[in-house]
Amino acid sequence: MKPLARQGGGVLLLMLCAMPLGAQAPAATQELRGRVLDQSGEIGFEGATVRIEPSGNRAVTSRDGRYRIKNVAPGDYQVIVEYLGAPVEQAPITVVAGEAPRLDILIGDDVQPIDNILVIGQVAGQAGALNQQRAADTLRNIVSADAIGQLPDQNVAEALQRVPGLSIARDQGEGRFVIIRGIDPALSSTTVNGLRVPGPEGDSRQVNLDVISSDLLESLEIVKATTPDMDGDSVGGNVELRSATAFDRGNSLSLRSEGSYNDLAEKWSPKLAVAGTRLFDLGDGVENFGVAAALSWFDRDFGSDGVETPGFVGLEGPGGEFAGLEEAEQRDYTITRERLSATLNFDYLLNDQTDLYWRTLYSDFSDDEVQLSNVYSFNGDAINGLTDDSGAFADSEIEKLNEARKETQTILSTALGAESRLGAHTLDYVLGYAQAEEDNPNGLGATFVGEGLDVGYDLANRKQPRLFSDDPAFADGSTFVLDEIALESSFTRERETSLALNLKRDTTFAGLPGFWKVGAKTRLRNKTGNADAEIFDGFGADVSLADFPNQNVDYPLGVFGPMLSREALRSFFDANRANFELNADDSAIDSLIEDYRLDEDIVAGYVMARIDVGAARWVGGIRVERTDYSARGTQLTIDPEGGSGDPEFQPLNADKRYTDVLPSLNLRYAFTERTLLRASASRNIARPGFEQSAPRTAIEIEEDGGAFERVAEFGNPDLDPLTSDNLDLSFEFYPGGVAIISAGVFYKRINDFFVVSDVAGQPGPYANFDEAITTVNGDSADLYGAELNYSQKLSQLPAPFDGFLVLANLTLVDSEATLPFRTGKTPLPRQSDTLGNVSLGWEKYGVSLRVAATYRSEYLDEIGELDAPETDRYADAHLQFDITGSYRITDAYQVYFNAVNINDEPFYAYFQDRRFTSQYEEYGPTYEVGLKASF
Numbered sequence: 001m002k003p004l005a006r007q008g009g010g011v012l013l014l015m016l017c018a019m020p021l022g023a024q025a026p027a028a029t030q031e032l033r034g035r036v037l038d039q040s041g042e043i044g045f046e047g048a049t050v051r052i053e054p055s056g057n058r059a060v061t062s063r064d065g066r067y068r069i070k071n072v073a074p075g076d077y078q079v080i081v082e083y084l085g086a087p088v089e090q091a092p093i094t095v096v097a098g099e100a101p102r103l104d105i106l107i108g109d110d111v112q113p114i115d116n117i118l119v120i121g122q123v124a125g126q127a128g129a130l131n132q133q134r135a136a137d138t139l140r141n142i143v144s145a146d147a148i149g150q151l152p153d154q155n156v157a158e159a160l161q162r163v164p165g166l167s168i169a170r171d172q173g174e175g176r177f178v179i180i181r182g183i184d185p186a187l188s189s190t191t192v193n194g195l196r197v198p199g200p201e202g203d204s205r206q207v208n209l210d211v212i213s214s215d216l217l218e219s220l221e222i223v224k225a226t227t228p229d230m231d232g233d234s235v236g237g238n239v240e241l242r243s244a245t246a247f248d249r250g251n252s253l254s255l256r257s258e259g260s261y262n263d264l265a266e267k268w269s270p271k272l273a274v275a276g277t278r279l280f281d282l283g284d285g286v287e288n289f290g291v292a293a294a295l296s297w298f299d300r301d302f303g304s305d306g307v308e309t310p311g312f313v314g315l316e317g318p319g320g321e322f323a324g325l326e327e328a329e330q331r332d333y334t335i336t337r338e339r340l341s342a343t344l345n346f347d348y349l350l351n352d353q354t355d356l357y358w359r360t361l362y363s364d365f366s367d368d369e370v371q372l373s374n375v376y377s378f379n380g381d382a383i384n385g386l387t388d389d390s391g392a393f394a395d396s397e398i399e400k401l402n403e404a405r406k407e408t409q410t411i412l413s414t415a416l417g418a419e420s421r422l423g424a425h426t427l428d429y430v431l432g433y434a435q436a437e438e439d440n441p442n443g444l445g446a447t448f449v450g451e452g453l454d455v456g457y458d459l460a461n462r463k464q465p466r467l468f469s470d471d472p473a474f475a476d477g478s479t480f481v482l483d484e485i486a487l488e489s490s491f492t493r494e495r496e497t498s499l500a501l502n503l504k505r506d507t508t509f510a511g512l513p514g515f516w517k518v519g520a521k522t523r524l525r526n527k528t529g530n531a532d533a534e535i536f537d538g539f540g541a542d543v544s545l546a547d548f549p550n551q552n553v554d555y556p557l558g559v560f561g562p563m564l565s566r567e568a569l570r571s572f573f574d575a576n577r578a579n580f581e582l583n584a585d586d587s588a589i590d591s592l593i594e595d596y597r598l599d600e601d602i603v604a605g606y607v608m609a610r611i612d613v614g615a616a617r618w619v620g621g622i623r624v625e626r627t628d629y630s631a632r633g634t635q636l637t638i639d640p641e642g643g644s645g646d647p648e649f650q651p652l653n654a655d656k657r658y659t660d661v662l663p664s665l666n667l668r669y670a671f672t673e674r675t676l677l678r679a680s681a682s683r684n685i686a687r688p689g690f691e692q693s694a695p696r697t698a699i700e701i702e703e704d705g706g707a708f709e710r711v712a713e714f715g716n717p718d719l720d721p722l723t724s725d726n727l728d729l730s731f732e733f734y735p736g737g738v739a740i741i742s743a744g745v746f747y748k749r750i751n752d753f754f755v756v757s758d759v760a761g762q763p764g765p766y767a768n769f770d771e772a773i774t775t776v777n778g779d780s781a782d783l784y785g786a787e788l789n790y791s792q793k794l795s796q797l798p799a800p801f802d803g804f805l806v807l808a809n810l811t812l813v814d815s816e817a818t819l820p821f822r823t824g825k826t827p828l829p830r831q832s833d834t835l836g837n838v839s840l841g842w843e844k845y846g847v848s849l850r851v852a853a854t855y856r857s858e859y860l861d862e863i864g865e866l867d868a869p870e871t872d873r874y875a876d877a878h879l880q881f882d883i884t885g886s887y888r889i890t891d892a893y894q895v896y897f898n899a900v901n902i903n904d905e906p907f908y909a910y911f912q913d914r915r916f917t918s919q920y921e922e923y924g925p926t927y928e929v930g931l932k933a934s935f
Contacts, residue, residue, distance in 0.1 A: 029073050030072050030074070030095050032079075036081055038106070041104075044063070046062060046064075046128065049082045050079065068421075078092055079093055126144070130739075139666075141224070156212045157177060159214045161178075164789045167179045167856045173304060173921075177209065182859075189231055190239045190240075192411075193242060196231060197434045200494070226684060227619055228622055232662040232685055233686055252935065255932070256930060260929075262926045265303040271297065271300075298339045306920055307465050308331060312325060316383075332372045335367065336369075337368070342361070354419070379393050389459040396452075400545065405440055412434065433497050448482055453473060453474060454469060481544050482543040484535065485536045485539075497524045498522060498524070509611050523603075527597070531590065533591045535583040540580075549565065549568055550562040551563060557920075592634050596634075596694045604626070606624070607622060616668070617668040619667075624659065627658055627660070627687065635651075635699070665680065677729075679730075684726065685721045697715065698713045712766075723752060728746045730743065737793055749782055753780075756773070756775050759866060778817060788811075805840075805841040809837050810835070813834075826869070829859075835855065839852040848885065869912060870912050872911065876909065879903070880903065882901070894932045896931075898928040904925050
C-alpha cells in the first residue's frame, strides 16, 4: 500500500468557476483520499465501504474506486475496507497536520487469481452489484457487466428482465421495452452515462432497448425511488446504462466471436464484439488519462408464424347463433435484424481537484422484415355451417399480402462534462446531446384479392385457430388478382440538447454530517415526423399471382397457398411503375396526416440535502419543472355531406405550458452493517406521448344508403400530464459472502393516466361520431405490490457443491384503475400480477453452468372500447427457460454454449375470455456457441 499522488496543470475556466464556492475545510482537519484497487493496482472497486477508527467516519468508493473522508484530525487511525465477497482489509495510517494523507488499499492481493471471485466467475458481477446496491442512498438494483454475460441476453432489455420487479415487452419474441413494476415503458425514463436519451419510434416516448447491445455496458442501474437531482418524469423508475471507462477496467482487451442458430428459420447468424481500455500518463500525471472503446455487431436471421383475429362477433347459422369470426389472418414473417453498437469514452484526471470526461454511445439497429399474410374475410350472409368451434362459408374473400420493409433505428448519445472539488464544495456540469431516428424507406407492399371462395375456420384448439379453404381455386395463383401496390417511406427524428449544473457542499447540521445540493437543468427537445406514400390501384391489365414465380411458405399452422417472393414483387414494380395508376387521394392522405413537428422545452431546478442521524440517513428535497410545449400537425376532412367529398387538409397548431412541483424523501437506516431498512415517498410525472398529444385529426364521413357514418381519429393536445405519488418500504439483509435476502412493498397512486379508446357518442366534441379514436385522461389508478429477492453463493457447502449459486426473485403486483365512461375497475395496461425469476448456477474447475427460468403472468395488453370491456385484449402468461454453459480453457480463453427459449414459448393474446383468440405467434428456440478472450 502506498500513496498515489496525481498532479497536473489547472484550467483557467475551471478555476474561475470554483473560486466563489466558499470556504475551505478547517485547517485543523485533513481530507483522507485514496483508492480501493484489485491486486493489479489498476482496477478500482465501486461500492466498497471505507471506514476509519476510532472516529467512525466513512465513505463509499466511486466507480473508479476512489474515496474521500473529510474532517480527519491529526492522529493515528486504522482504515477498514469492507466489500462483499472479499475479506475485510485493514491498514494503519498516521495523519500529520499540514500534510494531505493518502492511502490506496488492494483487495484480493493474497488470493490466487483462479479463485479470485472479484476477477473471474459468475459471482464477480454479483459481488460488485450488491456492494453498490448496499451503499446506495435510495432504492435501486444494479446489474454488472459480468452478470449480463452470464445469461444469453442479446440486448439491454433482455438483460433487465432478470431484475426484481421488471418484465419486458417483446417484438417477434425478442425483448424490446422494459416494464418497471407493471408501469407502461413510456412512463419510465432511460439514461446513458447520465444523459437522457429519446426513443426512435414516432408514436411514443419509450426507448427501444433492443437497439443497444449489452456487450457495450459496464453496468445497468435501475432506480425505483428518485431523488430531486433526477429528472421528474420517471413514474416507473429510471434505467441507467453505463458504458465502461478505462478507470473501471485498467488496461484490458476482450474479444468475442459467436454463431447462433434459430430453429424456426433454420439459419445460422454471426456475432462479433471487441472492447478495449487503456490508461496513459498525461503531463505530470501517472495513468491519469483513460480511453475506452467497444464495438459489437450482430446479424441475426430468424422468423415467426402466427394467426391473428380482430375480434369475435355474433353470427347466425343453420344451427343457431354463436360467437364467431368475421375476419382472421395467417402470418409468416422472415426477419433479419442487424445491430451495430459502439462506445468511445475519454476520462482525464486533471488533478486531485478536477476530472474531465467525454462519453459517447452510438447504436444502429436495422429490422429487415418480410410479412406474408392471408387475410380471410368470412361472408356472414353465406354460412354453410356454424358451431361454437367451427364455421364454413361460401362466396368469401381472401387477401394475400406481401409486405417488405427495412426499418433502421439509431440512437446517439454524447456528453461532455467535468467535476471540480474545492474544499467542501463539489461542482459538476455536463453538456449533452442525444438523438434517435427511425428511417423506413421504400417499404413495398402488394395486395392480391381472391373472391367467391369457400373458406372456413376450426377452433378446436382455441389458442391456434386453423384457417382453411378446401376450394380448388385457393391453390390456383390466377384466382388472386393484384388489387393494390403501396410504396411507403417514413422518417422520424427526436433530438434533445441538455445542460445541467449541480453544486454540492459537505457540511454539518447541528453537528451531524451531511450535505446540501442545488442544481438546474435545461432540456430542449424536438421531434419531427414525415411520411410519403404512393398508392397504386390501376395496372393497365389484370395481374395475378400466376404471373409471378411463387415461393413455398413453410407455415406449420395450416395451408398457406401460393405467394410471390419479395424479389419478384420488387422486380415487377421497378419494371412497370411508369404504367401504374396513382390513387392521388389515398396517397395524399397517407402522406400528409403523418407529418408533424413537436417542441418541448423543460427547465428544472431543485434543492436537496442529506443528513446522517446515527444509523439513519435522510435524503430529501424538492424539484420544480416547467414545461413549454408546442406542436404542428394536420387535419384531414373527407365530407360528402357538408363539403366536396374530396380530401381537404388544413394545418393545426397547439401550445401548452405547465409547472410541476415534485417533492421526495428517502430514508436509509442501518440496523447493522448487514441489515438495512429503506423507505421513500416521492412524486413523479409522465408527459403524454408525442403521437397522443400531436394536433393530428382525420375525419371521414361516408354515405351508405342515404345514411352518413362519421369516423374520426384525433390527437389530443389538451392531455394533462400523468402524476404519480409513490411510497416504498424495503428490508435488505446481507448474510455474508456474496449474498442478499430482501423484501419490500410499494404503492403508487396514479392520476390522469392515458387511455386510447373509441369515445364516439360520449359527451363533448365526439357526440356526433359513430367512431372516434383518441387518447383521454383516465381518472385514477392504484398500483401496489411486493418484491422478494434472494441471491447466494453456497460456498459453505462441501465440495463440489460449494460451487452452486442461487438467484431467485418474485414480484407480486396488483392495480385498479377507474376509466371514464366505464363502470367498475380494470387493471393498468401491461401490468402482470406475478413476475418471477429463478436461476441455478454452478462454477468450479473452470466450468460454469446456469439454468434460468423467467415468468410473467397474464396482463391487460390493450383497452378496447371504453363501454365494452369484452373488447379489451389480454396477453397470456409467458414462461421461458434458458441455459448457458462455459469452459475456461486458460485464464484468457473461454468457450461457451447458450440455449434460448428452449421450451419454444409462444405469444398468445385473447379478448377478455381466453376462448376468443386475438393473436398466436411462435418463434422457435435459438442456440448459440462462441469463444471469448480477455487480456
